[in-house]
Amino acid sequence: MKTETLTSAPATSSEPKDEQFERFLYQMLLIRRFEERTGEMYTKGKVRGFLHLYIGEEACAVGSISALRPQDKLITHYRDHGHAIARGIAPQRIMAELFGRVDGTSKGRGGSMHIFDKQANFYGGHAIVGGHMPVAVGLGLAAKMQGQDSVTMCVFGDGGVAEGEFHESLNLSSLWKTPNIWFLENNGYGMGLPLAKSVANEIYRLAEAYRIPSVRVDGMDVVGVHEVTEKALEHCRTGEGPYFIEAMTYRYRGHSMADAELYRQKSEVEEFRKRDPIERLKARMLQEDMITDRDYDELVARVEEEVAQAIQFADASAQPGLDTLYDGIYKENANG
Amino acid sequence: MAEMRMRDALHDALREEMLRDERVFLMGEDIGGYGGSYAVTRGLQTEFGPERVRDTPIAESGILGAGIGAALGGLRPMVEIMTINFSFVGIDQIINNASKFSYMSGGQFNVPIVIRMASGGGSQLGATHSHSLEGMYAHFPGLKVVCPSNAADAKGLLKRAFRDENPVIFIEHAALYGTKGEVPDDPDFLIEFGKASVLQEGTDVTVIGYSGSVHQAIRAAKLLEEQEELSAEVIDLRTLRPLDIETVVQSVKKTNRAVIVEDDWRFGGFGAELSAQIMERAFDWLDAPVARVSGKDVPMPYNRNLEFAALPSEEDVVEAVLAML
Numbered sequence: 001m002k003t004e005t006l007t008s009a010p011a012t013s014s015e016p017k018d019e020q021f022e023r024f025l026y027q028m029l030l031i032r033r034f035e036e037r038t039g040e041m042y043t044k045g046k047v048r049g050f051l052h053l054y055i056g057e058e059a060c061a062v063g064s065i066s067a068l069r070p071q072d073k074l075i076t077h078y079r080d081h082g083h084a085i086a087r088g089i090a091p092q093r094i095m096a097e098l099f100g101r102v103d104g105t106s107k108g109r110g111g112s113m114h115i116f117d118k119q120a121n122f123y124g125g126h127a128i129v130g131g132h133m134p135v136a137v138g139l140g141l142a143a144k145m146q147g148q149d150s151v152t153m154c155v156f157g158d159g160g161v162a163e164g165e166f167h168e169s170l171n172l173s174s175l176w177k178t179p180n181i182w183f184l185e186n187n188g189y190g191m192g193l194p195l196a197k198s199v200a201n202e203i204y205r206l207a208e209a210y211r212i213p214s215v216r217v218d219g220m221d222v223v224g225v226h227e228v229t230e231k232a233l234e235h236c237r238t239g240e241g242p243y244f245i246e247a248m249t250y251r252y253r254g255h256s257m258a259d260a261e262l263y264r265q266k267s268e269v270e271e272f273r274k275r276d277p278i279e280r281l282k283a284r285m286l287q288e289d290m291i292t293d294r295d296y297d298e299l300v301a302r303v304e305e306e307v308a309q310a311i312q313f314a315d316a317s318a319q320p321g322l323d324t325l326y327d328g329i330y331k332e333n334a335n336g
Numbered sequence: 337m338a339e340m341r342m343r344d345a346l347h348d349a350l351r352e353e354m355l356r357d358e359r360v361f362l363m364g365e366d367i368g369g370y371g372g373s374y375a376v377t378r379g380l381q382t383e384f385g386p387e388r389v390r391d392t393p394i395a396e397s398g399i400l401g402a403g404i405g406a407a408l409g410g411l412r413p414m415v416e417i418m419t420i421n422f423s424f425v426g427i428d429q430i431i432n433n434a435s436k437f438s439y440m441s442g443g444q445f446n447v448p449i450v451i452r453m454a455s456g457g458g459s460q461l462g463a464t465h466s467h468s469l470e471g472m473y474a475h476f477p478g479l480k481v482v483c484p485s486n487a488a489d490a491k492g493l494l495k496r497a498f499r500d501e502n503p504v505i506f507i508e509h510a511a512l513y514g515t516k517g518e519v520p521d522d523p524d525f526l527i528e529f530g531k532a533s534v535l536q537e538g539t540d541v542t543v544i545g546y547s548g549s550v551h552q553a554i555r556a557a558k559l560l561e562e563q564e565e566l567s568a569e570v571i572d573l574r575t576l577r578p579l580d581i582e583t584v585v586q587s588v589k590k591t592n593r594a595v596i597v598e599d600d601w602r603f604g605g606f607g608a609e610l611s612a613q614i615m616e617r618a619f620d621w622l623d624a625p626v627a628r629v630s631g632k633d634v635p636m637p638y639n640r641n642l643e644f645a646a647l648p649s650e651e652d653v654v655e656a657v658l659a660m661l
């Protein structure tokens with residue numbers, strides 16, 4: 001079992017590096033702008049319920065999910081817009097879901113915390129902390145039992161680590177050697193509770209205790225996250241069982257829109273902003289002559305347009321008919 | 337037809353479904369090497385191997401969730417929860433994942449899982465090991481709840497459960513495993529969900545039970561006939577969700593009286609729901625308020641006499657009928 005601490009490393013995929021980096025940059029910008037505008041839509045009352053923004057953590061979703069193949073499966077927690085976008089689900093369908101409309105991913109039945117998309121092998125959006133982790137084991141088990149070349153990645157937060165389901169899931173996946181990537185977004189807090197009051201050991205070491213190879217990575221570095229996820233995927237594909245990634249990250253905004261942020265200093269947020277994943281990749285790409293300032297501005301403009309279009313789409317989408325209230329509780333059986 | 341115990345009927349249903357559909361597999365605590373706590377799965381691991389009959393750690397949340405994930409991943413899992421009492425430890429998986437995946441995803445996903453559990457009191461196992469929770473599970477939209485009272489129904493309903501696209505909570509009263517009955521051996525013997533069975537026709541009162549309480553209802557009907565010359569119609573609900581209220585209402589319109597028998601606690605129990613539905617649909621036909629004969633409102637005591645007093649008996653049913661005449 002190896003435990004290593006990775007920082008930024010070159011990407012290994014066959015795609016030309018500059019194209020790949022540009023895609024990372026575009027997706028991170030898209031997620032950030034999507035989240036900023038979603039926050040505005042919440043203030044306007046267009047988006048309701050609990051809303052958890054992903055701003056600051058973009059490198060986690062983009063770096064890891066870009067390493068997955070279409071046949072791989074993804075299941076995540078409620079802070080899920082970033083994962084959905086990185087998985088290629090159209091932002092307009094996600095926005096329509098946040099607006100509660102018929103063109104939303106769940107036709108308005110799920111909301112922000114419950115984004116699902118079967119076609120993208122996106123198994124939710126789960127709002128019970130830790131509750132989706134055993135489901136990931138089962139998805140992995142099913143692939144293994146059917147001899148499918150498919151890996152299931154499960155994303156969760158540091159708060160979930162204190163739940164029993166984290167431990168049951170790691171134990172089961174290790175015992176049964178299921179093809180599972182456990183991807184921890186360690187943003188230092190579960191709501192207002194700092195990690196030190198939540199988990200008694202460093203988290204990647206808990207995975208080691210279950211004999212799962214475990215890596216801690218800088219979650220503000222999209223390239224590093226991508227590289228370790230590729231490695232994890234390879235490991236899972238060879239039938240060696242699960243792999244654990246702890247990505248150290250930070251959320252700039254409150255836990256949800258209803259957070260007075262009494263538990264942290266503004267200066268702490270500022271400190272992390274200096275390591276901003278978007279700024280960091282941009283700086284590197286400029287320095288390595290992969291883009292120019294003008295290219296960057298064009299990306300920003302494209303993203304602005306795409307998000308504006310998503311909002312328009314969502315706003316124009318119809319409210320679900322009241323006659324559809326009961327639709328989808330049960331799937332109809334072929335033979336009645 | 338062959339006479340067999342309910343445990344063997346369940347065993348045969350599992351075996352036949354595994355032979356019919358290679359996606360079917362079983363998971364649970366001690367279902368393999370040990371043969372199952374109630375011996376339902378005995379021999380199946382030897383026949384189908386440790387992958388399709390998987391012994392799991394004692395981790396109810398983990399294995400229920402893994403079953404749900406496996407169902408989403410294209411398989412047809414059966415998860416055995418040793419007894420219904422332990423389902424509390426994993427109930428979030430059933431309620432928040434199994435029952436809601438379809439609705440929350442706008443119908444994109446469905447969870448074809450069968451969750452079997454033994455239930456009921458009467459064996460002096462004390463308060464933690466004697467729950468009857470059929471009604472609690474029936475509370476949740478998105479689940480189907482099946483609770484057979486005899487060997488033939490157990491087989492036909494369990495086979496039917498594996499052909500459902502939705503999560504099925506399959507509850508087996510532990511006291512019934514050894515009871516015998518005639519069971520069809522046709523591998524396509526299925527019993528539809530949502531169809532109550534009228535076990536005995538009668539004219540003076542309708543006595544309704546499910547799972548174990550069907551037997552108190554049958555014995556009470558016999559006592560009523562022998563001692564009071566009263567004719568009771570006995571209905572076995574077989575599934576609580578979907579609920580065959582139609583058969584119940586038709587019967588009550590004929591007998592004008594209804595008694596519900598259940599092991600579960602009376603307060604907020606399934607009998608309260610059923611009683612309300614009868615009242616809503618057949619109020620004008622009722623000659624007396626619907627009566628409930630339920631478990632007493634106490635954690636189950638260990639002492640034999642106390643436990644007996646806490647559970648509904650056929651005498652309680654007779655008393656309830658006489659009180660409404």
Ligand SMILES: Cc1ncc(C[n+]2csc(CCOP(=O)(O)OP(=O)(O)O)c2C)c(N)n1
Pocket residue numbers: 079127128129130156157158159160161185187189190191255
């Ligand atoms: C079982 C459960 N308990 C409590 C909550 C309320 N809650 C929602 S999010 C959250 C914090 C989770 O933190 P973490 O897992 O670190 O994710 P993050 O919000 O930091 O991304 C809590 C306590 C919940 N949703 N589910």
Ligand SMILES: [Mg+2]
Pocket residue numbers: 157158159185186187188189190191
């Ligand atoms: Mg956190």
